[in-house]
Amino acid sequence: MNIVNKLTVRHLKENKRRTWVTIIGVIISVAMITAVATLGVSFLDLMKRQTIATDGEWHVQYKDVYADQIEAIEEDETTQKLVIANDYGYAKIESENESKPYLFFKQYNEEGYHQFPISLSEGRLPTSNQEVVVPEEIADDAGVDYKIGDQITVDIGERHYSEVKEPLSQIEPLQMTEDGINETLEVKATETFTIVGTIERPTWEPSWSPGYTVIGYIDQSKLGADDKVDVVVVLDKVNSSLFKHAENLASQHNIDKVNFHSELLRYYGVTENDNLRSTLFSLAGIIMAVIIIGSVSLIYNAFAISVSERARHLGMLSSVGATKKQKRNSVFFEGAIIGFLSIPIGIISGIAGIGATFNFINAYAIEALGTTEKLLVVVTPFSILVACIVSIATIFISTYMPARKASKISAIDAIRQTQDVKLTSKKVKTSKLVRKIFGLEAEIGLKNLKRNKRRYQATVFSLIISIVLYLSVSYFTSSLQLSLDMSQEDINYDIQVTGSNVAVEEFEPLAKLENVTDATFLNQYTLEGLVEQEKLPDGLKELIETDATLLENGKYPYYVALHSIDHKSFLSYAEDNEINVEDMGNGETPYAIVIDETTYEDADEGKIIRTKTIHTSIGDTFDLYWNDYETEKREKTGTVSIIGLTDQAPMGVNPMKGLGGIDLIVSEEVSDQLLNKEVKVQDSSYLYMNSSDPMATQKAIEDVKKSNMYVYNVYQQRQQDEQIILFMSIFTYGFITLISAISIANIFNTISTSISLRKREFAMLRSVGMTPKGFNKMINYESIFYGLKAILYGLPISILIMYLIYRSTANTFDYSFSLPWLNLLYVVIAIFLVVSSAMLYSISKIRKENIIDSLKQENI
Structure with missing residues (x-):
């Protein structure tokens, strides 16, 4: 080991606090990368094993x-x-x-x-x-x-x-x-x-x-x-x-x-849908880029501050003959030492963290997930290799710029410590409005930021990265959830009992069986409707442009599924969807709730598209027709007034997928008012139930049901769908928690180290008469300036990344882009809270220090 490297090791030992902060930062970064890789591999392994346990391996x-x-x-x-x-x-x-x-x-x-x-x-x-x-x-x-x-x-x-x-x-x-x-x-x-x-x-x-x-x-x-x-x-x-x-x-x-075996092949990352494959790869690329940028920012700031602290030390080396290469290599050597210590600990920590999470889920939540298989920590050589390569590359990128800067420090500038503070009156000039509106303390705080521009920029950069990390991952999570919901069947019940021409009274004993927690009686009627061209969704309008013969007297014939549910369930459904039911039941105009959103798969583009079923408003009316196939005549059965629009279906109703159809939800009284006996003969009767023990309930139903009733127990299928969504939620929300912790650690590390380096500056201000109250005001204004600058840059960058994520999912899933306003509000509040907390925590550490000792402090 040459003399420069020996001095680097000695410097690391003498500055134990900064060294430990850097090592911990790198450990956190490596642990995050390892945890993400391990979590992804383990999740796919679980889904493979569960699919094999259920459907076999083929x-x-x-x-x-x-x-x-x-x-x-x-x-x-x-x-x-x-x-x-x-x-x-x-x-x-x-x-x-x-x-x-x-x-x-x-x-x-x-x-x-x-x-x-x-x-x-x-x-x-x-x-x-x-x-x-x-x-x-x-x-x-x-x-x-x-x-x-x-x-x-x-x-x-x-x-x-x-x-x-x-x-x-x-x-x-x-x-x-x-x-x-x-x-x-x-x-x-x-x-x-x-x-x-x-x-x-x-x-x-x-x-x-x-x-x-x-x-x-x-x-x-x-x-x-x-x-x-x-x-x-x-x-x-x-x-x-x-x-x-x-x-x-x-x-x-x-x-x-x-x-x-599409279900199993999907977890190998193999699918017939090229759009889905490109969606998965583009999403993975975007989220991994965000992780790497966050890791680089965390480690880069640590090394940048390290070089700033070591400025005089590097200057002295230069004055006794150290070359640019030796000074540059000293920073790379420091990075190698930090990496040698941090990467193994980070990898072990990441795996241990995932293992602890899985043990908790297996112990307390595995039964609720409805799976026969347990979560196992799967560590593959490839995932460890990827974590090591990404971590080493991250440390190299993080040390490259500080190393170049170190190599260019001249002996005189370094010993005088003027390389970071090269001021002109123009550079520290502030608006007169700042002093008039906020006072002298705000002006001093703003000048401090301009004077220590590099540290200020490093802190703001950390804040921007934190904003981008949180918003990108939270939007990624919500996009995954929405995409998964769009691709799953809507099953919101455990047991379905069907019957031909079965009255509600015949179903009632079944709904009162032991373990039944909720029940809905439903009759479904197949009707038709004629919809004006201006109310059609865009997909149908495009279809009509190519074939105008689809219209009948300027209107498009709709397939109408009229779902009649019992009055109690209808009231509960309306209340859950915040639909006003006070004026119902006056007997004048029948009323209906419209499910006005649907999803369908576009065979040409290979996308799952979310769209409106119809463009209508509350208060509009809708004419219903019954098609008598014997006489081949369409007869009008009545008109309903629309009292609510929703994308949620009541228990048992599986909304239609595709264009040209609509689901109307009405109460029994309304269907009796609307439909004649000829139409009702064509109906199908259903009872939908949720149960605390679906298998026992099915057996009890089989014992008492009539011969024209049939029982479907869809509990297992519903559990499988919910299991996929829940596992995905555990993955993504756990990831958000990890990202949030990383971001907060990043901000605290950057701000606390930056404040520590400004001890002489703060001591000088106190020595010329700044009061504790004025000092606090200055710090508060600095926090506000940090937060505003971070939000000014962080939000637009985050919105751009969210749009890129949206565009990547648009290859397979088609839904409108919307900003997560609540998450944006959370970020704004969190940034100011975290910055203020970090500033106050750091200041509390140096507030009681002696002014004379602080003025004599030198960063060596």
């Missing part, structure tokens, strides 16, 4: 494949594992559960037992075509007591419904009317199986499926030339080329249909 599915085609898929270079699956068919059983009168036979080869979540309760899995395992729930739910070793002989066939040509599958419920089952089973084979075990109910079986899933074995060697099966493939490498490769493979071997 990437590509080839439908209806022959034996020779299986060999071609197996020999493909991208195939790592191959699963043969077959939906063999349904067999009737004497079930006590009217909604599940079948056994559904699903067959796999041995590899399928490993790739799909099949949980064996007792016995063993099948090893031949004549062996099966049955679900353990069948004994309690269906009242059929199968035992291991029993042989069952069943007639297996396909479910058919008169109005549907293709056979019905497990995702389609039992077709029922008030007269009973309205579907047939076409038997294609009679088979005898031996039961060799029991399994838990498969997670991929929908709650409304009509058959209990029975798992069997399929032997590839016994497949005939005309036998068709499904082939599911786990790929050797998962990348974006898999879509094209799979489709080419299917085309070469005359395979008609290929499906992809």
Whole structure:
């Protein structure tokens, strides 16, 4: 180690406070970068494991494949594992559960037992075509007591419904009317199986499926030339080329249909939607740039202040023969020492912080998230390497400018300490209005800022970075949330009970069952409306410009979904949306609430677009028509007055997606007033419920419901959607908390160090008679000047970055750009609070110091 480096190490030891502040700043910065990388990797790992636990691990599915085609898929270079699956068919059983009168036979080869979540309760899995395992729930739910070793002989066939040509599958419920089952089973084979075990109910079986899933074995060697099966493939490498490769493979071997496990592939960062991919990469690029800029500013200020403190020290080195290169390298060496100490601690701290967060979530919130998998800290060599490279690059960038400055310091300027203060009367000139309006203290404070311009600029830069960091990340969070909401189905209930021509009175006993926390009775009617051209959304106006024949007498025919809910639920819905209901019920004009926003996917542009369903106002009227398909005549049923506009739907209403349709919410009284018996015959009746125990509630409903009612338990699907949103919220809001902490630490570090370097200046002011009150006023005005300057630059830059984030999401999601006014207000208030607190904290440390000692202080 040469003499200059030895002196650098000694200087770091002698200035322990500044050294520790710099090390802590770098540790915080490295921890932030590491935490973000680890959090992202861990989050994706959780979603992969949860998807695999629920739906199995597979990437590509080839439908209806022959034996020779299986060999071609197996020999493909991208195939790592191959699963043969077959939906063999349904067999009737004497079930006590009217909604599940079948056994559904699903067959796999041995590899399928490993790739799909099949949980064996007792016995063993099948090893031949004549062996099966049955679900353990069948004994309690269906009242059929199968035992291991029993042989069952069943007639297996396909479910058919008169109005549907293709056979019905497990995702389609039992077709029922008030007269009973309205579907047939076409038997294609009679088979005898031996039961060799029991399994838990498969997670991929929908709650409304009509058959209990029975798992069997399929032997590839016994497949005939005309036998068709499904082939599911786990790929050797998962990348974006898999879509094209799979489709080419299917085309070469005359395979008609290929499906992809989109849910799982999404968490590998692989999607068919190029716009979505560009959105994800552009968002990641913007947010990572913001992180790096924030880190650079934090570390740069520490080194810039370090060079300012070491000015006389560097000048003395120069006076005894140190070259520019040696002085520059001394700063780089200081950065290397700081980095050597800080980077490992920062990486460990970042991982430990994420680990502590995950432990808390796993201990207290994992059940509420509705997931079977736990959050695990996933640290990959790549993520650590990225954190190290970004941290080293950040330290280098942060030290480069101070190092150049250090190399240019002349011996005389450094010893006299004039390099930072090169003044002219013009540079420190202030407006006369400042003294007249705010007083002498404000003028002195402003002159101080102009006199110490570099430190002032460093502090303001830190404040600007803090503003940009917070606003950018908070807008990024809200954009992610909105994009996710737009891509999710609107499920706001646990259980749906449907029925044909079922009166509210017949549903009421079900709504009063134990564990039911909320219920809404709903009838839905399909009507039409004619909308004036000026009230149409922009998408329809563009469509009409290309095809004017879509209009009927200057109006566009709308599909109208009229949702009639019980009076109590209607009042609650109106109140939740702050809609005035005082004048309702006068019996003169029927009233309705309009859901006036929708989202739809533009197939040409590959975007999800948010738009108005109709441009209307409260007080406008809307004519409703019923289309009699027998007479092919459109009859007017009535007119409703619009009393409210909202984008929120009541429980059970899934608003229409797309253009040319509208949802109207009315009460039972209004629908009775509007609709005649002919229209009401066409209605569908629903009961929607939330429950504290959805599975128990479903079983209770099955015991008491009528034969023309059917129960859908959508709890699991809703939990999965909410789980994704909640996990995303934990990620993004945790990130905002981290960013806020970094920003505050950055500001405190910069201001406290800057104030510490001004001890002589403050001592001089006190020595010439400035009172404590006047001193406080000066500090307060300096805080205001700092805050105003930071806001003047920080807000426009933040708005620009927010707009860039908006433009990046616009590749996939189309919604209007709006400023987060509440966050802007929070930032303005927080900046002044943090600056004032940092200034007062720093001043409190030097206020009691002796004036003579402070005047003799030298920064060496």
